[in-house]
Amino acid sequence: MTLQLDPRQNHLLAALPRDKYERLAPHLERVDLTLGESLVESGMMMRHVYFPTDCIVSLLCVMETGDSTEIAVVGAEGIVGISLFMGGETTPSRAVVQSAGTAYRLKGQLLKDEFDRASTLQFLLLRYTQALITQMAQTAVCNRHHSLDQQLCRWLLLSLDRLPTNELVMTQELIANMLGVRREGVTESAGKLQKAELISYHRGRIRVLDRPGLEARVCECYPVVKKEYDRLLSYHRPG
Amino acid sequence: MTLQLDPRQNHLLAALPRDKYERLAPHLERVDLTLGESLVESGMMMRHVYFPTDCIVSLLCVMETGDSTEIAVVGAEGIVGISLFMGGETTPSRAVVQSAGTAYRLKGQLLKDEFDRASTLQFLLLRYTQALITQMAQTAVCNRHHSLDQQLCRWLLLSLDRLPTNELVMTQELIANMLGVRREGVTESAGKLQKAELISYHRGRIRVLDRPGLEARVCECYPVVKKEYDRLLSYHRPG
DNA sequence: CTTGCTGTGTACGCTAACGCACGGAAACGA
DNA sequence: TCGTTTCCGTGCGTTAGCGTACACAGCAAG
Numbered sequence: 191m192t193l194q195l196d197p198r199q200n201h202l203l204a205a206l207p208r209d210k211y212e213r214l215a216p217h218l219e220r221v222d223l224t225l226g227e228s229l230v231e232s233g234m235m236m237r238h239v240y241f242p243t244d245c246i247v248s249l250l251c252v253m254e255t256g257d258s259t260e261i262a263v264v265g266a267e268g269i270v271g272i273s274l275f276m277g278g279e280t281t282p283s284r285a286v287v288q289s290a291g292t293a294y295r296l297k298g299q300l301l302k303d304e305f306d307r308a309s310t311l312q313f314l315l316l317r318y319t320q321a322l323i324t325q326m327a328q329t330a331v332c333n334r335h336h337s338l339d340q341q342l343c344r345w346l347l348l349s350l351d352r353l354p355t356n357e358l359v360m361t362q363e364l365i366a367n368m369l370g371v372r373r374e375g376v377t378e379s380a381g382k383l384q385k386a387e388l389i390s391y392h393r394g395r396i397r398v399l400d401r402p403g404l405e406a407r408v409c410e411c412y413p414v415v416k417k418e419y420d421r422l423l424s425y426h427r428p429g
Numbered sequence: 430m431t432l433q434l435d436p437r438q439n440h441l442l443a444a445l446p447r448d449k450y451e452r453l454a455p456h457l458e459r460v461d462l463t464l465g466e467s468l469v470e471s472g473m474m475m476r477h478v479y480f481p482t483d484c485i486v487s488l489l490c491v492m493e494t495g496d497s498t499e500i501a502v503v504g505a506e507g508i509v510g511i512s513l514f515m516g517g518e519t520t521p522s523r524a525v526v527q528s529a530g531t532a533y534r535l536k537g538q539l540l541k542d543e544f545d546r547a548s549t550l551q552f553l554l555l556r557y558t559q560a561l562i563t564q565m566a567q568t569a570v571c572n573r574h575h576s577l578d579q580q581l582c583r584w585l586l587l588s589l590d591r592l593p594t595n596e597l598v599m600t601q602e603l604i605a606n607m608l609g610v611r612r613e614g615v616t617e618s619a620g621k622l623q624k625a626e627l628i629s630y631h632r633g634r635i636r637v638l639d640r641p642g643l644e645a646r647v648c649e650c651y652p653v654v655k656k657e658y659d660r661l662l663s664y665h666r667p668g
Numbered sequence: 669c670t671t672g673c674t675g676t677g678t679a680c681g682c683t684a685a686c687g688c689a690c691g692g693a694a695a696c697g698a
Numbered sequence: 699t700c701g702t703t704t705c706c707g708t709g710c711g712t713t714a715g716c717g718t719a720c721a722c723a724g725c726a727a728g
Contacts, residue, residue: 249566251566251567251569253570253574253649254649257574259569259570259574261565261566261569261570272559272562273559275555276555276556276558276559276562277552277555277556277559277661278556278559278560278657278660278661281562281563282563282567282653282657306547307547308545308546308547313516316514316515316516317515317516317517319515319558320511320512320515320516320517320520321517322562323515323520323561323562323565324521326500326562326565326566327488327490327500327521327522327565328490329569330490330498330500330565330568330569331490331492331500331609333569333572333573334498334572334609334610335492335496335609370570370573370574410492410493414521418517418521421517422516422517
């Protein structure tokens, strides 16, 4: 595992031309992220942006009551901390590690400098941000119109797409927090999937047994987001 | 009314330095938009971006079933067509005129050229886009956690903020489409507000009688979005 | 082996919102 | 003036998801 680690497992970094990448590379700092760790707090100034390589980060809106909702999820295809280059510096949302792993971080100012050169990096980051916007919009739609069963499928598939394995370390309680629903609701929906032999569940470990089965149950929100990510982030990897 | 019309009623255009504005001004084309008109269709390439001056445009996600949900609303503070400068060219959502009025449009390529100069315009548009992202995220949260009553208040206030008057031309049917709920649900919630003498409602015309009353009933989603817009879009108007 | 904690299953009443159906009233057009 | 359409109000059975409560099984620490 350790041997394989390379910042360019992150797709954005991988898509940079060699010279631009090498300008940034010395400043990339490896960080090992643990489940539940918070990378960004609501309204707090960030010092770094994070490029995940094999972890997943959830963007959450937390409300006054403490209830929360995941509005998007970021993996190796993306970056955490878009407000740094978008110009707002802060956001009213949190970023929490949903699946432990590694990321590379970069000082905000360095990223911003590179971004402001109207470089390849700017091009990549803006397209990525547009994909992220689509994910958020579709989350809003899904929250409004689709059943918990469908939302759970969507969530599993989105997570799965960002993991190297088909096993996912996550309690029902945490999933409930992400989806902004009751834990018992997740138990019930997950139970259905288990009975259908699409997943197998055991004390905080989910194994996905039948991915096509999940795709058959999921609402349109998942394919809409997936297609948009594919479309917007399918640049060639340069030499 | 006609006399007052000036592209610089749009806040983004107004915030441009004089020389940059005058470079764009000859290419700004006035368009009068009618209720229900569609500016952008899902997946369709756009030729123009639109700067509203006194109209409101809704960004909608439409699903296979025909059900829709508003994910954000744009008025004189913003621009319609962010995917043109974000780089994706298209989006999977629609943009529909929610309140008739005027906008100024600009050929996409001209905007993109100006944007790519890393100009003031780029700065403004990116900050605006971040604000828009917040609005979408909060819409997702609101859809998940808050009652229709609260959501209606939020919607009314967001619309009100983008109108010069306290009167709003909009049937309950249309509001229901925006919020992604049943028409009857809107009837009921609006009825409550009417009984409380916060609004008065009559065949597609809503007058807001007691704005503080609405603000007292609305969920936190409204102030969160409002504050973020104020924070991100409070640049000085140049000489 | 016991104790305690964490994660999961289940049950029950409750409520907001849904789908559907209908009625009436205001505007509109001929 | 009369019919038609648009818009709003209301009622009713249904349902998904909520809040609460509790039972139980794995797992870890003592």
